[in-house]
Amino acid sequence: MRALLTGASGFIGSRLAIFLAAEGVDVVRINHSALDKGFAGIENIIKDNRPDVVFHLAGTFQAFHASDMLEANCLFAAKLLDAVKASDLDCRIVLMGSAAEYGPVEESAIPIREDQPPRPETLYGITKLSQTMIGLAFAREGMDVVVARPFNVLGVGMSDFLAIPGFARQLRDIKSGKTPAVLKTGNLDTSRDFISVNSCVQALWLLAKAEGASGRIVNICSGKACPIRSIVERMINMAGLSVRMEVDAGRMRRSDPRVNCGDPSLLQSLTGYVPGLTVLVMDEILASLLEL
Numbered sequence: 001m002r003a004l005l006t007g008a009s010g011f012i013g014s015r016l017a018i019f020l021a022a023e024g025v026d027v028v029r030i031n032h033s034a035l036d037k038g039f040a041g042i043e044n045i046i047k048d049n050r051p052d053v054v055f056h057l058a059g060t061f062q063a064f065h066a067s068d069m070l071e072a073n074c075l076f077a078a079k080l081l082d083a084v085k086a087s088d089l090d091c092r093i094v095l096m097g098s099a100a101e102y103g104p105v106e107e108s109a110i111p112i113r114e115d116q117p118p119r120p121e122t123l124y125g126i127t128k129l130s131q132t133m134i135g136l137a138f139a140r141e142g143m144d145v146v147v148a149r150p151f152n153v154l155g156v157g158m159s160d161f162l163a164i165p166g167f168a169r170q171l172r173d174i175k176s177g178k179t180p181a182v183l184k185t186g187n188l189d190t191s192r193d194f195i196s197v198n199s200c201v202q203a204l205w206l207l208a209k210a211e212g213a214s215g216r217i218v219n220i221c222s223g224k225a226c227p228i229r230s231i232v233e234r235m236i237n238m239a240g241l242s243v244r245m246e247v248d249a250g251r252m253r254r255s256d257p258r259v260n261c262g263d264p265s266l267l268q269s270l271t272g273y274v275p276g277l278t279v280l281v282m283d284e285i286l287a288s289l290l291e292l
Contacts, residue, residue, distance in 0.1 A: 155197030
């Protein structure tokens, strides 16, 4: 089997590349930066390699210009789907979506099912939803497209822009004496659905092979909400620090639901698998982020 993987140098993509190689899959890795303007090169790559499955993980959650985010999170996928269609390939395409596509959800709708009407408020969520809608349009035309919607993925290699690794960076600076013993936070009285990067990769692989997944959006989640405060307190204890937590207005989000988690029922019915994050694995991840 041959797999084409975009975003191969990213947080999840790099882990997926290693996983696929261990499964005996011939992996063709593509990075956004290696393609010419307009993604014209993707057409030749598809024709030359003729993959059995395509994993489209390329994208970004931060960009200086809105047009850059639209290009990375939406236009790249459209170009990729066009290229696969033009090559007349019979292959599954797994598009990496995001739980950010749902936007704010009432607690009565928790855990979130895939049929929850999307109302994204962030540019990231909007561009990811645009990618999803394009993917589903191609699916309605007969292409084998699956949209994977992961919730909160934890692991080494996450960007410091995200909350948990951002806290870890602050704690490292406090421990080294670079900054005072004050941990600046946003709203910690929230709970989120966390899964390990390895369990996310496993789910992506299973979705690439699952019957009945074509043309569907599938949550990758545990169905359990873990309090953010408990994770932060765990990190502080692991670092052996005594710190004061201080709410930073700049870290507060306009829309920050108290509880947010997904319903993994569809993923389980398609693959028999539910991702998760054990206490042991969480501690290993947090220790690595803290460099303990």
